[in-house]
Amino acid sequence: NVKRWRDGQMALRWCAAGMVEAGKQFRRVNGHLYLPKLRAALNAENTGTVASTVHDEEVVAA
Numbered sequence: 001n002v003k004r005w006r007d008g009q010m011a012l013r014w015c016a017a018g019m020v021e022a023g024k025q026f027r028r029v030n031g032h033l034y035l036p037k038l039r040a041a042l043n044a045e046n047t048g049t050v051a052s053t054v055h056d057e058e059v060v061a062a
Contacts, residue, residue: 005011029035
């Protein structure tokens with residue numbers, strides 16, 4: 001319960017403690033070890049195939 005705090009350092013400690021507690025509940029992404037391999041494959045696939053896009057149409061807000 002945060003009712004009496006003295007300075008910003010105390011608030012930072014409480015925030016850090018809350019982040020540590022929240023981190024215990026986070027889940028790891030399945031297959032996270034393969035993300036670099038996926039990135040390399042996507043970069044290899046898209047190299048030279050992506051053209052620059054020019055957006056010069058007028059945008060009308062509804």
